[in-house]
Amino acid sequence: MLDTAKTRWHPIAASSDLPFRHVFHAQLLGREFAVWRADDGYVNAWENRCLHRGVRLSIGINDGRELKCQYHGWRYSNRTAGCTYIPAHPADAPARTITNRTYPAVERYGLVWSAEEPVDEVPAVSGLAEGDLLVLRGIPLNAPADLVADRLKDYRFQPSGRLDGAEADVTVEAAGAFSAALCSRDGDAATLAVFFVQPVDSGRSVIRGVLDSRLEGAERLAVLRHHNELLSKLRDTLERDAAQMPAPAPIEPVIERVSPELAEMPEATPHGRKAAIRVQVARKWAAADGIAGFELRPIKGLLPTFQPGAHIDVHMPNGLIRQYSIVNGPGESDSFGIGVKLERDSAGGSSCMHETVREGDVLAISEPRNNFPLRRDAVKTIFVAGGIGITPLIAMAQALKNQDLAFDLHYFAQNEAQLAFPERTGTLGMALKPHLGLSPEQTGAKLREILSGYRPDTHLYLCGPGPMLEAARTIAAELGWPETAVHFEYFKNTKVIDDSSSFEVALARSCMTLTVPAGRTILDVVREAGVDMPSSCEQGACGTCLATVIEGEPDHQDVYLNDAEKRSGTKIMTCVSRAKSARLVLDL
Amino acid sequence: MSNTALCSDDVLLNDWHVVADLANLSAEVPFRTRLLGIDLTIQAGRRHGRDVVRDDSGEAVASEIRYGFLWACLGTPDRAIVGVPEAGETDRHLVTGGSIAVKVSGLRAVENFLDMGHFPFVHTGWLGDEPHTEVAPYKVEVTEADELLATECRFYQPVASPTASEGFVVDYVYKVIRPYTVALYKSNPVQKDRLDVITLFVQPVDEENCVAHPFLCYLKDGIDAAIVRSFMQLIFAQDKPILENQMPKRLPLDPRAETPIRADAVSVFYRRWLRDHAVSYGAIPART
Numbered sequence: 001m002l003d004t005a006k007t008r009w010h011p012i013a014a015s016s017d018l019p020f021r022h023v024f025h026a027q028l029l030g031r032e033f034a035v036w037r038a039d040d041g042y043v044n045a046w047e048n049r050c051l052h053r054g055v056r057l058s059i060g061i062n063d064g065r066e067l068k069c070q071y072h073g074w075r076y077s078n079r080t081a082g083c084t085y086i087p088a089h090p091a092d093a094p095a096r097t098i099t100n101r102t103y104p105a106v107e108r109y110g111l112v113w114s115a116e117e118p119v120d121e122v123p124a125v126s127g128l129a130e131g132d133l134l135v136l137r138g139i140p141l142n143a144p145a146d147l148v149a150d151r152l153k154d155y156r157f158q159p160s161g162r163l164d165g166a167e168a169d170v171t172v173e174a175a176g177a178f179s180a181a182l183c184s185r186d187g188d189a190a191t192l193a194v195f196f197v198q199p200v201d202s203g204r205s206v207i208r209g210v211l212d213s214r215l216e217g218a219e220r221l222a223v224l225r226h227h228n229e230l231l232s233k234l235r236d237t238l239e240r241d242a243a244q245m246p247a248p249a250p251i252e253p254v255i256e257r258v259s260p261e262l263a264e265m266p267e268a269t270p271h272g273r274k275a276a277i278r279v280q281v282a283r284k285w286a287a288a289d290g291i292a293g294f295e296l297r298p299i300k301g302l303l304p305t306f307q308p309g310a311h312i313d314v315h316m317p318n319g320l321i322r323q324y325s326i327v328n329g330p331g332e333s334d335s336f337g338i339g340v341k342l343e344r345d346s347a348g349g350s351s352c353m354h355e356t357v358r359e360g361d362v363l364a365i366s367e368p369r370n371n372f373p374l375r376r377d378a379v380k381t382i383f384v385a386g387g388i389g390i391t392p393l394i395a396m397a398q399a400l401k402n403q404d405l406a407f408d409l410h411y412f413a414q415n416e417a418q419l420a421f422p423e424r425t426g427t428l429g430m431a432l433k434p435h436l437g438l439s440p441e442q443t444g445a446k447l448r449e450i451l452s453g454y455r456p457d458t459h460l461y462l463c464g465p466g467p468m469l470e471a472a473r474t475i476a477a478e479l480g481w482p483e484t485a486v487h488f489e490y491f492k493n494t495k496v497i498d499d500s501s502s503f504e505v506a507l508a509r510s511c512m513t514l515t516v517p518a519g520r521t522i523l524d525v526v527r528e529a530g531v532d533m534p535s536s537c538e539q540g541a542c543g544t545c546l547a548t549v550i551e552g553e554p555d556h557q558d559v560y561l562n563d564a565e566k567r568s569g570t571k572i573m574t575c576v577s578r579a580k581s582a583r584l585v586l587d588l
Numbered sequence: 589m590s591n592t593a594l595c596s597d598d599v600l601l602n603d604w605h606v607v608a609d610l611a612n613l614s615a616e617v618p619f620r621t622r623l624l625g626i627d628l629t630i631q632a633g634r635r636h637g638r639d640v641v642r643d644d645s646g647e648a649v650a651s652e653i654r655y656g657f658l659w660a661c662l663g664t665p666d667r668a669i670v671g672v673p674e675a676g677e678t679d680r681h682l683v684t685g686g687s688i689a690v691k692v693s694g695l696r697a698v699e700n701f702l703d704m705g706h707f708p709f710v711h712t713g714w715l716g717d718e719p720h721t722e723v724a725p726y727k728v729e730v731t732e733a734d735e736l737l738a739t740e741c742r743f744y745q746p747v748a749s750p751t752a753s754e755g756f757v758v759d760y761v762y763k764v765i766r767p768y769t770v771a772l773y774k775s776n777p778v779q780k781d782r783l784d785v786i787t788l789f790v791q792p793v794d795e796e797n798c799v800a801h802p803f804l805c806y807l808k809d810g811i812d813a814a815i816v817r818s819f820m821q822l823i824f825a826q827d828k829p830i831l832e833n834q835m836p837k838r839l840p841l842d843p844r845a846e847t848p849i850r851a852d853a854v855s856v857f858y859r860r861w862l863r864d865h866a867v868s869y870g871a872i873p874a875r876t
Contacts, residue, residue, distance in 0.1 A: 048835070049835045054836065054846055056835060071710065071830050072705045073709045073721065087705070087721030088721060088722065089850060089851065091722075098847060257844035258846065260844060376719055
């Protein structure tokens with residue numbers, strides 16, 4: 001009987017099956033895998049179907065950072081397999097939980113190993129030294145793996161140094177249910193060959209042989225040919241014998257169902273202001289004059305999927321919580337990069353990051369949230385960054401660059417030394433357009449020049465200091481840009497919040513009516529009543545605590561919604577905004 | 589294996605299905621095909637009408653000729669062949685688009701026909717082009733005639749039809765008429781107030797194989813029948829390899845089997861409509 005234990009490691013590919021930007025179609029115990037290597041070297045082994053419509057991902061496109069499904073262009077991130085973009089809905093950030101099923105993938109002995117639910121490590125094989133091996137061509141055959149492993153014990157071959165002989169003495173050094181280690185000796189020549197049998201399905205296998213020493217040139221070819229001929233003969237006999245036996249029923253792997261939230265389509269909401277992830281500061285460096293760069297690596301496991309424009313909450317040693325945009329390009333999923341500018345009038349957030357936090361320190365961060373999603377259906381995208389406002393736009397620009405979509409990144413700063421993350425902006429080529437040392441008047445004139453001649457299918461993304469954003473939004477409106485094409489993110493809400501009103505809030509779905517007194521926020525009162533609400537900046541800038549207004553007139557005090565959204569009265573930022581009417585009905 | 593399972597859905601057994609394009613039948617050689625898992629032989633030689641005979645029993649099944657196709661019904665027909673009113677208009681080319689065998693459930697082929705989101709990726713440069721990928725909201729309803737209707741479908745297409753010279757936003761209406769029959773109406777580029785119609789008759793060969801028989805009713809104005817046909821074949825040839833890489837091959841009706849998005853509203857309705865009509869052949873039933 002074939003041992004179908006899901007806990008056992010098996011080879012599913014040779015390392016050489018994963019050349020540059022290829023996607024390899026593998027199969028183990030009936031289950032198909034899409035196996036691909038990202039440009040950073042990471043090997044991904046995923047269930048071979050897109051969660052959307054079940055199309056095989058092995059026919060997808062590996063762009064070095066993400067895997068793109070051929071059917072609807074959904075993009076899945078290196079490492080996490082989380083969906084980062086759904087082209088049919090370019091204005092929405094995909095729910096972070098749209099994540100493909102992943103399996104472990106470990107490279108060892110020139111092979112890629114996997115298992116559905118592995119225990120321990122890939123087994124160590126005595127006599128095989130990593131890096132000094134010769135991997136034979138995988139031999140696929142129509143025969144059950146247990147039969148193949150059993151017959152391999154009788155495999156006879158010549159040691160690599162004496163292929164012309166015929167008198168080799170072959171001994172079985174070790175044998176298991178899916179492997180056989182054989183040593184061939186002829187005179188003073190000896191070769192150890194270890195064969196692993198990959199159970200593709202109940203009746204199909206791949207023989208993956210590894211020899212104990214690397215060879216080059218003609219000698220290598222001769223050895224490969226020697227084994228290819230012998231293994232092909234073995235295959236013929238094995239297939240003939242297997243055909244005489246009753247065909248085993250194919251293994252039908254269970255395809256897991258997606259979560260109920262995904263099946264119903266409303267986006268899954270992240271809850272609360274939680275810091276679920278612990279990261280270590282792997283590197284801290286001067287990303288520019290006055291700006292510290294931080295590379296945050298997970299203490300264990302993988303970081304969650306992020307999308308360009310996303311931010312994280314960083315919980316600092318002094319108890320403060322601040323939001324920072326992730327600067328990573330697509331597929332850079334092994335760490336999060338952020339940039340922190342030292343604020344002269346810091347309330348303790350940026351100074352703590354600059355002065356207290358050091359390499360090796362452990363910080364708590366939230367999952368990434370994307371309230372500044374990037375459309376990728378524009379014919380041209382214009383990014384305008386002021387100072388540290390570059391951070392979300394760097395991530396966006398790298399994403400468009402990766403997809404060969406047209407964009408310009410206008411970067412306003414005082415001087416060259418203040419241009420942050422040059423190692424990232426440097427990859428953008430001519431699309432990066434720095435504007436240095438301009439006065440507010442000169443900045444306005446430059447913005448007028450950049451934003452003149454609005455054309456349909458152009459989108460504008462702004463991030464920078466408040467006054468610059470106000471100026472850019474006004475100029476864009478004057479030059480005919482529709483509000484739907486202008487996207488912005490403020491660092492903070494500098495408005496003075498008027499919390500003197502008192503009013504009633506009815507929660508339509510939770511069937512509750514609450515009173516919000518002067519001095520307290522809707523968010524506070526709703527949470528106190530036991531309704532879980534996500535939040536992040538809690539000052540009306542980031543967009544996380546958005547709620548839908550069903551009835552009543554909101555008193556907007558945030559800087560997240562655009563003017564049209566505010567006028568429509570259908571959305572409210574519950575952390576700062578209040579009611580002009582005596583009562584608000586919210587869809588909560 | 590499921591592809592040898594026999595059909596027990598009365599709604600399919602007692603309905604008409606296309607089994608051959610008449611243009612593919614020879615006067616000398618019998619034509620062999622399969623419908624709902626039953627092997628059939630279409631006898632050669634008869635000038636009017638063709639006998640369709642079951643290989644297992646040797647009995648002839650009900651058959652008719654319509655729209656240039658041969659139709660068969662394995663049971664007792666309880667309704668007429670799908671009506672295509674536009675086929676009666678004399679200023680239209682009536683073209684069969686070639687019978688395309690696809691190794692997937694016919695229900696998956698119907699769902700693909702209803703889908704706009706794949707245009708830029710599968711029909712690149714023809715029915716769609718990156719970065720124009722957005723699927724705007726549209727309306728879906730079940731009509732009084734118990735058909736599924738999707739209206740106000742709009743999509744940017746670089747070469748929407750064989751005669752289009754530049755890209756424009758095309759209006760579509762989709763209608764699912766029967767479980768394996770779906771129609772598409774799109775505005776004619778010359779006579780803007782009239783619609784070109786493509787009806788896709790999908791022959792359920794077995795649960796995991798189908799033959800798609802497109803039937804095109806295009807206004808003759810400014811276009812040859814041969815061009816209509818070759819355009820359809822180009823488009824379908826682009827769909828075939830994608831459809832044949834869908835797993836599982838049968839259409840899952842469980843809402844949690846796959847991940848729908850708003851753009852998929854019509855397929856969400858289609859899957860629900862199939863459940864409501866107790867169609868199980870070619871489908872994986874929902875878990876209860």
